Amino acid sequence: MAECNCRGKCATCPCAKAKDPCTDACHKGSPNESCINFQEALQVKAMSVSEIRKALASYGLSPIGDKSELMPRLAHHLRNQKGDSAVKEETPSAGAGGGNAKTLIDDIIRYQDEHAILLSLAGVPITSASSVAAMRKAYLKLSLKIHPDKHDSSAESKAAFQALVNAFDTLSNPEEEDDDVPSGKRKKAERVERSNDNCYETHIYCPKCHIPWNTPDLGLEKGAYNFFMMGIKQYGCGGCLLRFGCVTAVHHCPLCDKEFDYDPSDYHRQINCGNAKCTGKFGFWYHPVSALRERRIRSEVKAEQEKEHKRRNQRIRRAGRAKDRAPGESCGPVLGF
Numbered sequence: 001m002a003e004c005n006c007r008g009k010c011a012t013c014p015c016a017k018a019k020d021p022c023t024d025a026c027h028k029g030s031p032n033e034s035c036i037n038f039q040e041a042l043q044v045k046a047m048s049v050s051e052i053r054k055a056l057a058s059y060g061l062s063p064i065g066d067k068s069e070l071m072p073r074l075a076h077h078l079r080n081q082k083g084d085s086a087v088k089e090e091t092p093s094a095g096a097g098g099g100n101a102k103t104l105i106d107d108i109i110r111y112q113d114e115h116a117i118l119l120s121l122a123g124v125p126i127t128s129a130s131s132v133a134a135m136r137k138a139y140l141k142l143s144l145k146i147h148p149d150k151h152d153s154s155a156e157s158k159a160a161f162q163a164l165v166n167a168f169d170t171l172s173n174p175e176e177e178d179d180d181v182p183s184g185k186r187k188k189a190e191r192v193e194r195s196n197d198n199c200y201e202t203h204i205y206c207p208k209c210h211i212p213w214n215t216p217d218l219g220l221e222k223g224a225y226n227f228f229m230m231g232i233k234q235y236g237c238g239g240c241l242l243r244f245g246c247v248t249a250v251h252h253c254p255l256c257d258k259e260f261d262y263d264p265s266d267y268h269r270q271i272n273c274g275n276a277k278c279t280g281k282f283g284f285w286y287h288p289v290s291a292l293r294e295r296r297i298r299s300e301v302k303a304e305q306e307k308e309h310k311r312r313n314q315r316i317r318r319a320g321r322a323k324d325r326a327p328g329e330s331c332g333p334v335l336g337f
């Protein structure tokens with residue numbers, strides 16, 4: 001391993017974060033083609049080979065080769081693409097509902113079973129180990145483009161939006177078992193005894209049709225608020241029937257009524273909504289629920305997830321077989337932005 005001689009710059013150098021020796025290129029800000037220590041490359045390094053292959057395919061690039069070939073290919077593509085999209089975003093948008101958004105809607109539906117790939121369609125690779133903040137950024141970017149409000153509520157945009165909501169809710173869920181997450185990376189929420197001092201049953205809105213969720217007419221049990229906010233269970237909207245969880249839901253601060261980003265790990269905390277003018281703290285109401293009921297809900301959800309996993313694997317196998325039958329056909333999706 002080459003010795004680093006960059007005299008202390010290493011603390012901010014991506015190489016240091018990657019625990020690799022530095023090269024000259026690292027400190028010039030424009031690494032050469034063989035350097036894989038820039039920001040995007042570090043993200044790619046965290047991905048599994050199969051994730052890299054799928055991402056390459058989704059960009060219409062060759063997924064063939066070993067990891068040492070695949071990694072720089074994807075990383076350099078992402079870096080170049082970042083430059084392109086920065087330029088594009090300065091020019092006026094071609095308008096929602098254009099061909100680009102249509103392609104994106106098709107791609108999202110195609111990748112509905114590959115939650116990480118689906119969110120990566122926003123242009124930054126997302127894995128199950130990515131931060132919730134990074135996932136949210138990707139979710140919001142895609143949501144802006146494909147929201148049914150912008151597509152006359154077409155059937156395709158509704159299906160794509162449901163797939164997007166499901167992808168973010170599922171991938172960010174600490175309860176969800178996922179083979180790709182190193183064990184111990186995400187801790188399961190523990191059952192906590194705590195008071196409801198300064199706590200509210202906060203207002204929650206559907207991310208698709210914006211009506212309030214958990215209104216009395218839905219007839220949900222009291223504990224539904226707990227299960228929803230803890231990220232245990234997704235519920236249907238009474239208006240548009242979208243199924244969504246607490247991460248994709250729109251949350252309003254009980255103090256200032258402005259929107260704030262919610263994470264299930266906030267449920268047992270007192271938080272500030274993050275809006276500059278709102279300085280108070282608040283917590284989230286905990287309805288007394290018997291341990292038995294909570295266990296039941298968890299095992300119901302788990303059984304449903306296992307069924308969904310099976311359906312998903314069947315769909316993937318079927319798609320794989322269809323591909324084998326038509327080897328000449330290979331058209332990766334074209335990114336719309």
Ligand SMILES: [Zn+2]
Pocket residue numbers: 004006009010011013015016022026
């Ligand atoms: Zn260095």
Ligand SMILES: [Zn+2]
Pocket residue numbers: 015022023025026031035036037038
């Ligand atoms: Zn470098």
Ligand SMILES: [Zn+2]
Pocket residue numbers: 206207208209210211237238239240241242
């Ligand atoms: Zn709705």
Ligand SMILES: [Zn+2]
Pocket residue numbers: 253254255256257258273274275278
């Ligand atoms: Zn507030």
